[in-house]
Amino acid sequence: MFLANTMTEFILNTNDFESILVNKAQGSWIWDVKGKKYLDCTSGVWCLLIGHNHPKLIKTIKSQIDNLIHTNNRFLSPITLEAAERVLNFIPGNFDKITFLNSGSEAVEFSINLAKKITGRVDVLSLKDSYYGSYGTSKSLSYTSGKESKMKLQYRKCNSEECNCIEDLIPILDELLLAESIQPACFVLEPIMVSGGIHKPCKKYVEEVCNRIKNAGGLIISNEVTTGLGRSGKPFGFQHYNITPDIIVLGKGLGAGYPVSAIITRSELASKIPAEQKYYAQSHQLDPLGSAIANTVVRIIEEDEIIERSQEIISILEEFFGNLRHPSIKEIRQYGMIIGIQIQPYSSKNSSQLILEIKNRLLEEGIMIGLSLGKDLLRLLPPLNMSVEEVDFLKRKLTKVFDNLSP
Amino acid sequence: MFLANTMTEFILNTNDFESILVNKAQGSWIWDVKGKKYLDCTSGVWCLLIGHNHPKLIKTIKSQIDNLIHTNNRFLSPITLEAAERVLNFIPGNFDKITFLNSGSEAVEFSINLAKKITGRVDVLSLKDSYYGSYGTSKSLSYTSGKESKMKLQYRKCNSEECNCIEDLIPILDELLLAESIQPACFVLEPIMVSGGIHKPCKKYVEEVCNRIKNAGGLIISNEVTTGLGRSGKPFGFQHYNITPDIIVLGKGLGAGYPVSAIITRSELASKIPAEQKYYAQSHQLDPLGSAIANTVVRIIEEDEIIERSQEIISILEEFFGNLRHPSIKEIRQYGMIIGIQIQPYSSKNSSQLILEIKNRLLEEGIMIGLSLGKDLLRLLPPLNMSVEEVDFLKRKLTKVFDNLSP
Numbered sequence: 001m002f003l004a005n006t007m008t009e010f011i012l013n014t015n016d017f018e019s020i021l022v023n024k025a026q027g028s029w030i031w032d033v034k035g036k037k038y039l040d041c042t043s044g045v046w047c048l049l050i051g052h053n054h055p056k057l058i059k060t061i062k063s064q065i066d067n068l069i070h071t072n073n074r075f076l077s078p079i080t081l082e083a084a085e086r087v088l089n090f091i092p093g094n095f096d097k098i099t100f101l102n103s104g105s106e107a108v109e110f111s112i113n114l115a116k117k118i119t120g121r122v123d124v125l126s127l128k129d130s131y132y133g134s135y136g137t138s139k140s141l142s143y144t145s146g147k148e149s150k151m152k153l154q155y156r157k158c159n160s161e162e163c164n165c166i167e168d169l170i171p172i173l174d175e176l177l178l179a180e181s182i183q184p185a186c187f188v189l190e191p192i193m194v195s196g197g198i199h200k201p202c203k204k205y206v207e208e209v210c211n212r213i214k215n216a217g218g219l220i221i222s223n224e225v226t227t228g229l230g231r232s233g234k235p236f237g238f239q240h241y242n243i244t245p246d247i248i249v250l251g252k253g254l255g256a257g258y259p260v261s262a263i264i265t266r267s268e269l270a271s272k273i274p275a276e277q278k279y280y281a282q283s284h285q286l287d288p289l290g291s292a293i294a295n296t297v298v299r300i301i302e303e304d305e306i307i308e309r310s311q312e313i314i315s316i317l318e319e320f321f322g323n324l325r326h327p328s329i330k331e332i333r334q335y336g337m338i339i340g341i342q343i344q345p346y347s348s349k350n351s352s353q354l355i356l357e358i359k360n361r362l363l364e365e366g367i368m369i370g371l372s373l374g375k376d377l378l379r380l381l382p383p384l385n386m387s388v389e390e391v392d393f394l395k396r397k398l399t400k401v402f403d404n405l406s407p
Numbered sequence: 408m409f410l411a412n413t414m415t416e417f418i419l420n421t422n423d424f425e426s427i428l429v430n431k432a433q434g435s436w437i438w439d440v441k442g443k444k445y446l447d448c449t450s451g452v453w454c455l456l457i458g459h460n461h462p463k464l465i466k467t468i469k470s471q472i473d474n475l476i477h478t479n480n481r482f483l484s485p486i487t488l489e490a491a492e493r494v495l496n497f498i499p500g501n502f503d504k505i506t507f508l509n510s511g512s513e514a515v516e517f518s519i520n521l522a523k524k525i526t527g528r529v530d531v532l533s534l535k536d537s538y539y540g541s542y543g544t545s546k547s548l549s550y551t552s553g554k555e556s557k558m559k560l561q562y563r564k565c566n567s568e569e570c571n572c573i574e575d576l577i578p579i580l581d582e583l584l585l586a587e588s589i590q591p592a593c594f595v596l597e598p599i600m601v602s603g604g605i606h607k608p609c610k611k612y613v614e615e616v617c618n619r620i621k622n623a624g625g626l627i628i629s630n631e632v633t634t635g636l637g638r639s640g641k642p643f644g645f646q647h648y649n650i651t652p653d654i655i656v657l658g659k660g661l662g663a664g665y666p667v668s669a670i671i672t673r674s675e676l677a678s679k680i681p682a683e684q685k686y687y688a689q690s691h692q693l694d695p696l697g698s699a700i701a702n703t704v705v706r707i708i709e710e711d712e713i714i715e716r717s718q719e720i721i722s723i724l725e726e727f728f729g730n731l732r733h734p735s736i737k738e739i740r741q742y743g744m745i746i747g748i749q750i751q752p753y754s755s756k757n758s759s760q761l762i763l764e765i766k767n768r769l770l771e772e773g774i775m776i777g778l779s780l781g782k783d784l785l786r787l788l789p790p791l792n793m794s795v796e797e798v799d800f801l802k803r804k805l806t807k808v809f810d811n812l813s814p
Contacts, residue, residue, distance in 0.1 A: 001521045007483065008483070009503075009505060010488070010491040010492055010495055010504060010505060011487070011488070011491055011503045011504070011505065011506060011693070012505060012506040012508055012510055012670065012672070012677055012685070013484065013677075013682070013685055013693075014480075014685055014687040014692065015480050015481055015686065015687070016481060017481055017482070017483055018481050018482055018483075020482060020784070021483055021484060021485055021488075022452075022478055022482045022483075022484055022695075023449065023474060023476065023484055023486070023670075023695075024475055025474070025475050025476075025478075028782065030475070033485060033751070040479070042479045043688040044477040044478055044479055044690075045477070045479055045480055045688075045689075045691070046690075047477055047690055048477065052475070052476065052477075053472065053473070053476065055477075058472055058473065061468070061472050062469055062472070065460065065465055065468050066460070066465065067432070068429065068430055068431055068432050068437070068459070068460075069429060069433045069457065069460065069663075069664035069665065070445075070451040070452070070454055070459075070663075070664030070665075071429055071432075071435055071437065072449045072452055072561075072775065072777070073421075073422050073427055073450055073452055074422055074423060075424070075427060075428075075437075076415070076418065076423055076424055076425075077416065077428060077429055077430055078428055078440060079430070080418070081414065081417070081428075083420070084417040085417055086417055088417055096416075096417060097417060097418070097419045098417055098418065098419060099419040099421050101416060102509050102510050103509050103510065103689065103691070105513070105689070106510065106512070106541075106542065109541075109543075109654040110542075112541075113435065123420065133512075134516075134687065134688055134689055134728065135513065135516045135517075135544075136516075136542040136543035136544075136546075137541065137542075137543075144688075147742075176449055185691070195688075208571055217770050225733065232433075251690065252690055256476075256477075257476035257477030257691075257694070257696065257791075258476065258477075258696070259509045259666045259691045259697075263419065263448045265419070265576065270419055270420075274705065276422070278419070278420055278421055279421060279422065280421040280422070280541065281452075281509065281541055281551075281602075282452075282512070282541055283451075283452040283453070283454055283658065283659055283666065284452070284510070284664075284666045285421065285422075285758065286418070287662065287664070287666075288429075289665070290666075322411045328633060348640045367477070368479065368482075370479070403621055
């Protein structure tokens with residue numbers, strides 16, 4: 001019946017597709033249709049903190065779909081209330097209001113609108129290199145918009161006590177807030193810029209920006225779509241800083257492959273919004289299946305001690321990447337289970353050629369990794385619960401591929 | 408463990424939640440936690456063309472999640488290619504390119520960007536009262552944006568051959584295109600405005616607008632998120648008009664409760680986009696689970712002859728609603744399985760009071776329907792495969808509730 005001449009004959013080419021077709025996965029591994037298996041060091045699209053097809057999650061999905069997948073958004077389900085309470089309990093601080101949507105982009109968009117409604121203001125600030133989403137305000141705030149804006153604050157990647165970024169950069173923010181009378185609705189922070197190149201902004205600068213924004217009456221939104229639930233080595237990315245967000249956005253890992261995101265805030269803030277302005281319409285908000293999945297993912301993270309156990313794997317990887325040397329490697333940046341290998345020209349090859357060669361050789365060796373040609377970056381975001389044996393496999397293959405890079 | 412004091416203690420109140428908690432569904436029916444069952448005449452959020460938990464769909468989901476839920480967006484899965492071909496085969500006309508995303512809003516947003524890239528233009532036209540999404544351009548085009556714009560064209564609901572809307576309204580469009588030199592990237596059509604009040608724009612006017620836009624070099628996008636796959640009595644909403652869209656957007660019914668949407672176009676158009684502009688990032692685009700679900704939903708619609716068989720139910724409902732009279736009913740509008748009961752003040756009660764009373768009485772009688780207080784509307788979008796017995800139940804209960812409306 002199906003007669004496509006080429007694999008992607010009918011697929012709009014929104015990506016550079018590999019020629020490998022995949023059809024099975026378990027834990028950290030994914031199989032192609034020929035039966036070859038690959039260590040999935042991208043966690044899908046960074047979503048699989050608990051790996052592919054966790055048995056407890058599969059059990060939840062099978063049971064939930066026998067009962068209830070989807071309802072009208074006027075009708076709640078007990079599993080949605082349970083998920084709400086479980087996710088809120090998991091988050092440090094006094095957060096007591098949550099809603100569930102589908103995508104991370106959408107949840108960032110919603111959180112910014114929430115901040116605007118709570119403060120009655122429209123100005124939104126962020127840091128350069130951040131990524132928030134594929135459309136709307138989320139996109140305009142992101143480095144992918146391709147547009148410069150003074151609302152995208154400069155930052156430094158220094159992270160040393162001696163850094164003078166406070167002296168250099170805070171006056172620029174003060175200028176915005178005072179001289180230009182910018183009235184911030186919110187400052188949206190991506191605690192570690194993952195899509196934008198794997199950068200961590202200077203701790204004391206982020207803290208000072210948050211102070212300034214709060215003093216000016218704005219809210220702090222932490223975009224934890226990628227960093228949330230343990231990805232960065234701590235339960236939440238904002239915990240790398242001494243800050244208290246007002247709104248937290250979760251996505252990706254919360255669904256472990258199913259599209260569910262969440263917006264979390266405090267009732268004292270939510271209560272400032274007039275009732276008629278709270279309304280939001282989306283086909284799958286608060287859906288029983290998405291709720292059941294979010295509930296089980298957080299339960300798995302707790303019961304399996306996913307974040308605690310990942311510390312050993314993170315340490316092994318830190319030791320390995322701290323010692324990995326090759327003339328094609330300019331720098332390696334690691335924040336928990338977020339790893340970027342910055343590539344530089346080597347021998348006769350430019351960075352893009354090297355990145356594609358390394359990616360392809362690793363695929364041959366049974367390793368899937370991510371890449372950004374625009375950022376000269378190889379990117380690894382493996383499942384948090386990968387085993388020591390799987391890390392050994394990864395280390396061996398990476399060493400082999402770099403050792404054998406043809407000049 | 409879970410101790411919420413009130414049902415929605417931890418839920419951000421984005422909707423007017425009912426006090427009923429639901430936890431089970433099958434076919435056209437949904438059960439609350441007390442065991443009472445309701446005929447779901449909202450199809451969830453208009454998503455369940457094939458009803459809740461169709462056995463073939465449940466079987467597909469259980470089998471797919473044992474294999475593969477989610478992958479990196481550089482790796483395709485055979486089930487995604489199968490779904491692509493099946494959905495394309497189902498659509499009349501020579502469409503041969505598709506991609507899958509999550510939400511309808513997102514897919515409309517993507518389709519508009521596609522049109523802009525294909526045409527190299529930025530102007531987007533639509534009709535008043537349309538609905539496209541909750542954020543970004545989709546929202547700004549929608550009646551929910553609350554903003555008037557000359558790009559939201561006036562239209563009439565006349566639908567008679569004698570209507571003079573061509574003479575009255577087309578000159579306004581010509582003025583835009585010629586005198587104001589608007590260069591349309593696209594005209595986005597919601598074939599029947601469902602959220603905006605259940606209105607069908609005049610056939611000959613829509614056809615003339617499409618002609619004008621095409622002649623001016625713009626594309627026609629049909630937003631079939633709600634009307635697609637049989638909801639309006641025809642397979643696609645655009646088939647109510649003698650027009651050929653360039654891009655079709657599907658959502659809602661395609662996933663039968665799972666968040667999957669699709670954008671469909673032709674390769675001759677897609678090939679006009681420079682490769683580097685095609686890139687799109689979303690966590691769940693082309694995911695195996697969403698693809699498997701879309702594939703099975705379309706297979707069910709074909710195998711179970713869902714659209715063909717719904718014609719009998721539509722006729723029964725047309726006869727019933729054509730004869731339903733009550734002083735509180737101003738007008739009933741039905742387009743296939745999209746039904747709106749326009750309420751007007753009656754006795755001492757205003758429309759909102761009546762709508763809430765009717766909705767509550769129907770709930771007591773075991774019927775869930777939709778409502779829009781802003782539009783003075785009761786809304787019914789039942790599953791397409793509801794049975795004659797279920798329609799009889801609905802007719803009996805509606806008659807009883809209207810007969811017993813207290814003055």
